[in-house]
Amino acid sequence: MPESKISTTQRLNVLLRLPKIAVDELDAADWEKLLDELYWALFGSKQRVKGVDTTFHLAATKEGVKRAQAGIESQLYKLQKGKPDELAASFPLNIQALYISASKTGFVGKYFTNDLPSMVYEQLRFLLETPGLKQSDLLTCATDQTVFVPLRKRAKNKPVFCSQKCASLASARAFRDRSRSRSEAAAVMMAADEKGFGVVVHPERGVIALTKRLTPKQPTPTRDEILQTLRSEQPAKGKKPKSRSS
Numbered sequence: 144m145p146e147s148k149i150s151t152t153q154r155l156n157v158l159l160r161l162p163k164i165a166v167d168e169l170d171a172a173d174w175e176k177l178l179d180e181l182y183w184a185l186f187g188s189k190q191r192v193k194g195v196d197t198t199f200h201l202a203a204t205k206e207g208v209k210r211a212q213a214g215i216e217s218q219l220y221k222l223q224k225g226k227p228d229e230l231a232a233s234f235p236l237n238i239q240a241l242y243i244s245a246s247k248t249g250f251v252g253k254y255f256t257n258d259l260p261s262m263v264y265e266q267l268r269f270l271l272e273t274p275g276l277k278q279s280d281l282l283t284c285a286t287d288q289t290v291f292v293p294l295r296k297r298a299k300n301k302p303v304f305c306s307q308k309c310a311s312l313a314s315a316r317a318f319r320d321r322s323r324s325r326s327e328a329a330a331v332m333m334a335a336d337e338k339g340f341g342v343v344v345h346p347e348r349g350v351i352a353l354t355k356r357l358t359p360k361q362p363t364p365t366r367d368e369i370l371q372t373l374r375s376e377q378p379a380k381g382k383k384p385k386s387r388s389s
């Protein structure tokens with residue numbers, strides 16, 4: 144992909160990803176970073192002059208960004224899945240002014256608004272109209288469900304990720320799942336060696352459960368029973384308590 148097309152795609156991705164950003168949770172530095180990205184997506188320039196009351200800065204308040212987020216979020220499905228000529232995504236525009244100026248090569252018109260959602264929607268249209276870009280290019284990240292356009296072609300039927308961070312999270316999760324099933328398999332083997340008690344031994348955490356005392360006639364717990372005990376001992380997925388030492 145040529146450099147200019149990559150940057151067009153990245154700018155489009157800034158707008159598609161916008162609804163995922165928790166604006167109220169951003170600290171001052173992250174908020175400035177978001178404004179930099181938005182400015183770049185809208186105007187193609189990384190030279191945002193901070194602290195000046197430009198139209199952009201007057202419009203890009205947290206309230207303005209949140210309205211743009213809601214507008215995009217509500218229409219993403221139609222952009223991604225709407226059937227051609229049905230289900231068109233719609234975006235309400237604020238009152239705009241049209242400026243037509245003469246240039247050396249002819250006349251050029253430009254719409255002007257001081258409403259951030261209108262700026263964002265208009266630019267979203269412009270970037271989506273990139274020649275060659277199709278609905279099927281709008282993919283969904285397997286980790287956080289962000290809608291994005293990949294910068295290079297992806298293998299079909301493989302999970303896609305919107306960022307390196309999301310890809311790393313997914314591979315860390317897969318690693319955890321694999322090592323958990325290895326731990327479980329080891330626990331079953333060790334429990335099977337025990338005599339008298341049904342003991343569930345976790346390879347890293349030691350004995351984590353004693354089942355009832357077995358009489359000689361009682362059978363050793365089945366593999367499924369041991370696995371069930373082991374699973375009930377583990378913290379529920381996604382509820383891992385945060386470490387307080389950091």
Ligand SMILES: [Zn+2]
Pocket residue numbers: 284285286287288289304305306309
């Ligand atoms: Zn993602």
